[in-house]
Amino acid sequence: MKVSDLIADFLEEKEIKHVFGIIGAGNAHIFDSIQKKGYTEIICVHHEQAACMAMQTYYRTNGKVTAAILTTGAGSTNGITGVVSAWADSIPGIIISGNEHSKFVDSHKNLRMWGVQGYDSPAMVEKVTKYATQALNPNLVIYELEKAYAIAAHGRPGPCWVDIPLNLQSTNVSSNDLLRFNSSELPDLNLNSDEELTNNIESILEGLKKAKRPLFWFGNGIRLANAEQLLEPLLEKFNVPSLVTWAGIDSIDSHHALVYGRAGTYGQRCANFILQNCDLLICIGTRMAISQIGYDISELARDADIAVVDIDKYELDKYKERYKFSINADAKDFISGLLNINLNQSLDYSSWIEICNKYKLDYPWVNDLDHPDKDGFINSYKFMEKLNSHLKEDQHITTDMGTALLSGHQVLKIGKKQRLMTSTGLGEMGYGLPAAIGSSIARGKGEVMCLNCDGGMMMNLQELQTIVHYKLPIKLFIFNNDGYLMIKHTQNALFNGRRAGVDSNSGVTCPNFSSLAVAFGIPSFQIRTWEDFENIIPQVQEINGPVICEVFMHPNQLFVPKLGLAIQSDGSLISPPLEDLSPFISREQLKENMLNGLHPKSVAIESK
Numbered sequence: 190m191k192v193s194d195l196i197a198d199f200l201e202e203k204e205i206k207h208v209f210g211i212i213g214a215g216n217a218h219i220f221d222s223i224q225k226k227g228y229t230e231i232i233c234v235h236h237e238q239a240a241c242m243a244m245q246t247y248y249r250t251n252g253k254v255t256a257a258i259l260t261t262g263a264g265s266t267n268g269i270t271g272v273v274s275a276w277a278d279s280i281p282g283i284i285i286s287g288n289e290h291s292k293f294v295d296s297h298k299n300l301r302m303w304g305v306q307g308y309d310s311p312a313m314v315e316k317v318t319k320y321a322t323q324a325l326n327p328n329l330v331i332y333e334l335e336k337a338y339a340i341a342a343h344g345r346p347g348p349c350w351v352d353i354p355l356n357l358q359s360t361n362v363s364s365n366d367l368l369r370f371n372s373s374e375l376p377d378l379n380l381n382s383d384e385e386l387t388n389n390i391e392s393i394l395e396g397l398k399k400a401k402r403p404l405f406w407f408g409n410g411i412r413l414a415n416a417e418q419l420l421e422p423l424l425e426k427f428n429v430p431s432l433v434t435w436a437g438i439d440s441i442d443s444h445h446a447l448v449y450g451r452a453g454t455y456g457q458r459c460a461n462f463i464l465q466n467c468d469l470l471i472c473i474g475t476r477m478a479i480s481q482i483g484y485d486i487s488e489l490a491r492d493a494d495i496a497v498v499d500i501d502k503y504e505l506d507k508y509k510e511r512y513k514f515s516i517n518a519d520a521k522d523f524i525s526g527l528l529n530i531n532l533n534q535s536l537d538y539s540s541w542i543e544i545c546n547k548y549k550l551d552y553p554w555v556n557d558l559d560h561p562d563k564d565g566f567i568n569s570y571k572f573m574e575k576l577n578s579h580l581k582e583d584q585h586i587t588t589d590m591g592t593a594l595l596s597g598h599q600v601l602k603i604g605k606k607q608r609l610m611t612s613t614g615l616g617e618m619g620y621g622l623p624a625a626i627g628s629s630i631a632r633g634k635g636e637v638m639c640l641n642c643d644g645g646m647m648m649n650l651q652e653l654q655t656i657v658h659y660k661l662p663i664k665l666f667i668f669n670n671d672g673y674l675m676i677k678h679t680q681n682a683l684f685n686g687r688r689a690g691v692d693s694n695s696g697v698t699c700p701n702f703s704s705l706a707v708a709f710g711i712p713s714f715q716i717r718t719w720e721d722f723e724n725i726i727p728q729v730q731e732i733n734g735p736v737i738c739e740v741f742m743h744p745n746q747l748f749v750p751k752l753g754l755a756i757q758s759d760g761s762l763i764s765p766p767l768e769d770l771s772p773f774i775s776r777e778q779l780k781e782n783m784l785n786g787l788h789p790k791s792v793a794i795e796s797k
Contacts (some may be wrong), residue, residue, distance in 0.1 A: 192327050193218035193358040195367075196285070197226040199334050205255050207232055207247065207630050209240035213260025215287025215306070218358035220258065232630055232659065234623065235651035237264055241271020241348075242620055242649075243627030245280040246587060246610050250631035252415075254341055256283040261355070262306030269314060270617055275348040276317040277614025278436065279413060281341035283334065284318075284350040286310050291325055291354040310352050319343075323352040327360040328367050335370035344378045345501045346413055380500065381517050389516045390526040393471060393496055396514075398534065400469035402541045402784075403429045404493075406452075409436035409613075410474020410500065416521035421445065423524055428538055430545045432460050434475045435598045436613045443602035449545055450554065453481045454752040455595055458552035458770055461750075463545050464490055465768035466784045472497045474520040476504045478613070483752060486511045488766040492785050498523045548782070554600050559749050559772065566743035567719060569668060573600035575719075579726050582606055585628050586638045589621030589645035591675050592668040595748045597640050619648025622665070626652060629661040636662040643669045643699040653709045656735045664729055665737045671744040672697045678748065692744065706737045713737040755794040765790050 196219055200208065209232045212220045223229050234240050240257040247255050259265045265286040275282055288294070289307030297303040311321040320340045324330045330353055337349035381389065397403055405424070411417055417440040424431060424447045432452050433440065441448055450460035464470070470493045475481065477497065482489045486508045489495070496514035499505050505515040516523060560570040569592050580586075583606040588597045594611055603609050610628065612620040625639035646667055656663050672692035680688060688695035706713035714725045716738060729738050750770035755763040766788045769779060773794060780787050 190362060190364065191218070191222065191358075192330050192353075192360050192362060193222035194226070195331050195362070196334065196353075196358070197222040197229065199331055200256070201226065201228040203254070203338060205229055205253065208256045208258055209234055209243045209247075209627070210258030211235070211237055211240065211260065211264060213262075213264045213287065215261030215264065215289070215355050216258055216285070216358075217287075218355065219285065219287070219353075223258075231258065232626070232655070234626070234655050236649060237267035238270045238619070239623035239626070239649055239652050239655070241268045241282070241284065242274060242612075242623035243630070244271070244282040245275050245278065246624040246627035247631040248280055248282060249610050250585065250608065250628045253631070254281045254283065254338060256285055259284060259286040261286065261288045262308070265310045265352075266313070269317075270615070271623075272314055272348050272350070273317045274612050274615040274617055274620065278612060279346045279410070280348070281346035282348045283337050283341060284314075284348060285334070286350065286352045287358065288323070288352050288354045290356045292356075294323070294325065294354060311350055314350050317348075318350045319347040321350040321352075323354075324357060325354070327357045327362050330357060332368040332370050336374070339370060339372060339375055343375050378500070379502070379517075380519065386516070386518050386522060386526060389514060389518075390523065390530060392514060393527070394530055394532075396469050396494060396496070397427060397429070397536060401538070402467045402544075403427075403469040403471065403538065404463060404467035404490075405429055405431040406434065406464075406470060406472040406475060407431060407437045407440055408434040408473065408475025409440070410476075411437060411520045411524070412440050412474075414474065414500075414519050414521040416474075416524050417441065419521070419524045419528060422528055424448075426528060426532070427536060428542075429536075430463060430538070430542060432464060434478075434481055434613075435611070437475065438598065438601075439603045439607060439609045442605045444604065447542075449549055451598065452767070454483060454767070455480070455599060455748065456750070456752075456767070456770070457554050457599060458750050459545075459548040459554075461768050461770060462548045462552070462782050465766070466544070466782075467493050469493055470495045473523060474498065476501070477508060480613075483767040484764060485766075488788065491766075491788070544784075559747075563743050563746070566741060566746070567716070567722070569596040569740075569742050569746060570600050572722070572740060572742075573597055575722060576726070577602050579730055580604075580607065580638075581636075581730065584608075584638055585610075585632065585636070586640060587611060587621050587624035587628055588640040589642055590616055590618045591642040591645060591673070592670060592742065592746075592748075593621060593640035593642055593645070593666075595675075617648075618645040621645055622649045622652045622656075625663045625665070626655055626659075626661060629663055630659075634659060634661055636664070638664045638666070640666050641668070642674075643667060643671070643702070644673045644697070646702070647699055650705075653705075653711065657709050657711065661735060662733055663735050664732070665735070667702050667737065667739045669699070669702070669739055669741050670746065672699070674744070674746065675748065677745060682754070702737060702739050711735045711737050713739065716740045757795055763790050763794055765794060769794070
């Protein structure tokens with residue numbers, strides 16, 4: 190059999206019904222074999238980074254590992270941003286890249302270029318993949334693909350890369366000569382033993398018995414472990430308040446009475462107060478990123494014992510001095526262990542829950558003080574709040590960066606059947622549109638809402654044609670704020686508002702998206718007022734097919750609350766702790782909300 194035919198067979202054996210890619214000379218045999226076999230549909234995008242981004246949300250939507258099929262040279266280098274993104278967010282996938290004839294791999298190995306366009310692509314990505322290899326023996330191609338498929342989802346998930354020179358793809362081999370991968374070859378994860386895990390769970394239970402203000406913090410590792418269905422039973426059993434990370438928002442219903450929001454450097458005031466006042470913090474399936482915990486781990490939940498459950502030992506080692514319990518385990522195993530344990534005494538946290546409820550009441554996610562409409566523009570936070578009531582029961586949402594990311598993840602409330610997906614690790618502009626494509630394909634070319642921005646749109650604008658070609662019902666919202674709003678705020682803070690490369694007056698413009706919609710044959714709408722919102726959103730939600738809705742917002746709108754520097758009258762700077770978000774509230778009000786008093790940094794900040 191021809192090796193490329195065996196690759197098509199491999200995809201069928203693994204029940205991979207869709208792959209993403211762009212054809213080139215280096216992968217033409219693979220494309221031909223997949224097309225000829227007819228089992229796997231190739232979703233042809235218009236940039237390889239889009240293939241590797243769509244691959245991610247395909248998995249996140251339906252749980253099936255899939256592949257991106259890239260060609261040699263620039264075809265594979267174009268995919269690297271998507272690969273790093275998958276690596277950062279722990280998303281499994283296989284990148285199958287073509288390369289020059291294998292004779293050049295050896296004869297040109299010390300040259301900058303191999304053959305016409307070739308280079309050492311596995312070496313390029315070995316630090317951002319779980320496994321990267323080049324198959325040089327035709328009898329080992331399927332072995333390497335099977336190995337990559339197994340490793341991608343083994344332990345902490347991530348992408349794997351298999352490079353196959355074009356002459357190997359066209360080589361004929363005997364099935365008797367093929368080597369196959371055996372799962373026994375997978376590396377040992379070296380997690381906590383059953384006894385160690387049991388002891389750790391018992392220690393956590395003892396901590397819960399002693400604690401007065403315990404708190405769960407749920408991350409995306411829970412969904413990666415297929416344990417999201419265990420979260421509500423966990424809360425019901427222990428009656429403990431909880432927070433979610435941005436990547437973990439859709440792991441549990443946002444409306445659950447014990448889910449209080451999302452803490453972090455762009456967190457909600459109520460969530461940050463709850464986090465900073467707890468006395469036992471149990472973090473499950475989260476890598477404790479700076480965007481969650483702030484810039485100084487010693488300032489996180491200062492009066493709390495911290496327990497972290499992570500399948501990656503290196504993540505546990507990152508702040509091991511601060512953690513009382515470092516539990517190297519799969520999130521599902523840990524949660525199942527907690528659920529199976531017998532409680533020989535009732536746990537009463539009613540007074541703590543009352544405090545949490547008061548924070549939630551006193552500090553709503555959206556308010557007129559922090560999120561006013563200004564100069565005739567509607568505020569994006571209020572937009573998201575109103576959008577909540579128009580979301581469909583099974584609405585799947587992807588976001589790009591900037592406005593879509595910040596206001597969306599602070600405000601959107603996600604129900605049991607809904608999903609919210611973005612790139613929280615690499616945070617690359619241009620993610621939203623390919624992400625929507627991957628999710629739509631995973632839903633059987635189903636509906637997806639994509640929240641995007643004018644700047645992010647320009648990074649993968651070409652994928653509008655992919656949406657049109659496959660008739661994907663993607664509802665694309667574009668927040669128009671004249672360029673790169675987050676960087677405008679950075680320039681305000683660092684350079685007294687001097688502009689360079691951020692808006693129409695400093696070198697960056699974006700097109701008229703309504704005119705662009707006409708060119709692509711996509712219906713479009715514009716929202717400038719709340720009257721527009723009430724009239725247009727129902728229309729957009731009713732359209733069965735691609736649609737663009739442009740939302741005009743203030744070009745200098747603030748993203749708040751956020752953790753920011755406090756500039757004193759003498760010019761000195763103070764980096765406050767996580768509970769002290771800007772715009773700063775009065776020191777008296779802050780003190781009332783901190784059960785064990787103010788941090789010295791907050792005391793030093795001049796009262797407003």
